[in-house]
Amino acid sequence: MAKFIGNLVSTKRQQTxxxxxxxxxxxxxxLLVAGFASEVGVIALERESRQILQPLLDRKIRFQKAFALLEKDARAEPCSPLFLDQxxxxxxxxDGLHEFAYVGEAGIACSVTQGRLASPVPLRAADTTLSGPSGPIEFWAEREMADLGFSGVVSSIAKLGRFAILYPKPKDDLPPVSWLRYEWGLEDARGAFWPRGGEAGIYDRNIGAHALDVFSLSPALRGTHxxxxxxxxxxxxxxxxxxLLAKGWPIVLATIFLAALAAVGVACQVRAAVARWWSLKxxxxxxxxxxxxxxxxxxIVDMKTGEIQACEVLARWRDVDGGTVFPDCFIPIVEESRRTLEFTRLVVDRAYRELSQIETGSAPLYVTFNxxxxxxxxxxxxxxxxxFVADSERxxxxxxxxxxxxxxxxxxxxRVDMLRASGIKVLIDDFGAGYSNIKNLVDLSVDGVKIDRSFAMAADGTVAARMLDLAVEMVRATGRTIVVEGIETEERLQKLRRYHPAVDFVQGFHLSRPVDIATFERLRAGAERSSSPSLARFSKSMAGEAKAEAFA
Incomplete structure (x- = not known):
């Protein structure tokens, strides 16, 4: 999980x-455009199919009207002269239908053109049957008409009730459509298809095919109506x-271009959103x-005894990927978001929970917070x-x-008076840097002063190193407790020991780096001085001397 989150935090991973x-x-x-286009194509295909189907439906309607007229007007004795005249x-x-016949039990008995036949012409089982408002219409396709007196003529027969209509195979004069191909025919009640025109095989290939057939060797829009x-x-x-795509290539290119622009916009928005969400802030x-x-x-070590009399609590923040983030990265965020007091409370509460679990000794431990x-x-x-105030004995x-x-x-x-009245000691931090000055040192009734680390860390012989002597002398003149931070070398520590009167407290990496609570407890108890040889030597050299009153 931490690795996954780390990948999200990474700028390179965010770009990916x-x-x-x-x-x-x-x-x-x-895909959306293609889906929309396919829907439009399916609708257009259905519209064109209906236009192709309309002339065929008109022909079917003429058949139905003709059958209705035959049943209505041909009422005389079947095959009689009056009947034939009717x-x-x-x-x-x-209406384009000119050859009618009467069909009796034995077959076709008479027709408009041939009159009464010498003997009825039997009809075999119909090729297919179509539904109609007046009943099923039986259909025989492309039948030789020689037995009806039409030698060499091939015609189709449609029969409804006792009448039949004979008609030649219609010309395939349906309206052409440039962007599609079609096949038309008759489908009976059993689902069998009788092709009548168009490109053969389309009906069979459409069976079971999706309207958007993109998985075949020839992707196509298909439909049967x-x-x-x-x-x-x-x-x-x-x-x-x-x-179709080749014919409409300008539209295709424009669509791809617009989709690419939109994708770039989405990528930028996602990049910005991910960067905001996973930014340090x-x-x-x-x-x-x-x-x-x-x-x-x-x-923080007492210069007179060499013992750890105090500690400075330094905050760290555990990132979502488990990494540790230092204050210089998140303190500006705390200040900008105006959550400084909340942050201080979190640090103080965490420090009390941890420090309250260790042995502090007979003297109270001074715990400093920024x-x-x-x-x-x-x-x-x-x-x-x-x-901490309530636990003043420790x-x-x-x-x-x-x-x-x-x-x-x-x-x-x-504000200093308010804190001191509440049982909280007050130090001026980073004295000698920023806005601190001698007048404020004199005017403010604080308990002590922590001299800025830049003086203690300065190289010997520099102006800053000489100013350390002056800063110590000025603070000593006010009677305040002195804490010097930034002790990085043994030479600087020994120099501070030679001051008279001595500096009260020192702190720095030469004595000990910031440590976790377990290590701090062992350092203070003297059980792990091996982790800080400098602190061990200093404590040993100061053993036996009296302890001074801290931050008095």
Whole structure:
């Protein structure tokens, strides 16, 4: 899981995710356009099929009307002169149907053209049967008419009741459509198809095929449309897709171009959204809580005894991928989001939970915390340290304040008084840097001063190194407790030991780096001085001397 999240946090992986999202969007848009186009094509195919089907339906209607007229007007004795005359009158109507016959039990007994036949002409079983409003219409396709007196003539027969209509095979004069091919024919009640015109085989290939047939060797739009579900006239159509795409290539290219533009836009939006969601700021604000705050403890050593009398609590944040993030990355986010007091409370609460589980010894442990300048004006700031204040036999909380031009001395003093009245010691942090000055040191009634690390870390002989002596002397003149941080070398530690009066407390990587609570407990108890040889040597050299009152 951590590896997966780490991939999302990675800028390169975000770009890959955006690229994949853009590709997915491109494919999806193309599929949507293709789906829409196919729906339009299916609708157009159905419309064209109905147009092709319409002349055939008109012909079927003429047959039905002719049968109705025969039943209505040919009422005389079958095959009598009057009966034949009645049929001839109907044959003269301008509907294109001119040869009618009467069918008795034995077969065709008479017709308009041949009159009464010498003997009835029997009819074999019908090739197919079509449904009609007045009953089923039996159909015989392409039958030799020699036995009816028409030598060399091939005709089809449609029979309804006692009448039959003889007609030649109609010409395949259905309207041509440039973008599709078709086959039409008759489908009986059993689903059997009798082809009558068009391109042979289309009906059979359409059976079971999807309307959008993209998996065949020749992708196409397919459809079969009948005037009635069974026993009617059907038109099977096919529209090959590739020729359509080739014919409409400008539209195809324009569609691909627009889909690509849209995909680029989607990729950019996804990239921006993923970057925002997985940015350090979003991850921090989304997950900031008791479970993601980590505390490290840097020992603060008494210069007179060499013992760890205090510690500075340093915050770390555990990222969503399990990595540890240092304050210089997230503190600006805390300040920008105005969650400084919440953050301080999380750190203090976590530190108390951990420190309260260790042995602190007979003397209270001074625990220092960095306080945001903006929180000095928060009335709820003292309550943040309430657990430490309540446990005064074991701990004494210390607030390290950084002076800011945004807060004047009078306001800052009132806040210092508020903290001290609540049982919280106060140090001026980073003295000698930023906005700190000698006048504020004199005017503010703080408990001590922490001299900025830049002086202690400066190389010997430099102006900053000489200013360390002056800074110590100035703070000592005010009677404040002195803490020097940034002790990185044994030489600088020994130099501070030679001060008279001595510096009160020191802290720095030469003595100990910030450590977790377990290591801090062992360091303080003397059980793991091997992890900090410098601290071990310093403690040994100072053994036997009296302990000074801390932050007094």
């Amino acid at each position: 995710a955006a690229l994949l999202a853009g590709l997915f969007a491109f494919v999806l848009l193309c 049929m001839r009158r109907i044959a003269l109507l301008p 009948c005037d009635v579900p069974q026993g009617g006239i059907c038109v099977a159509t096919v529209a090959p897709i590739l020729p 979003s991850r921090f604000l989304r997950t900031l809580g008791p479970d993601t705050i980590q505390c490290l403890y840097q020992p 306080v945001f300048p903006s929180d000095l004006q928060e009335p709820g700031l003292p309550a943040v340290f309430s657990d 701990f004494i909380p210390v607030a390290e304040l950084v002076e800011s031009e945004a807060i004047d001395v009078k306001t800052m003093q009132s």
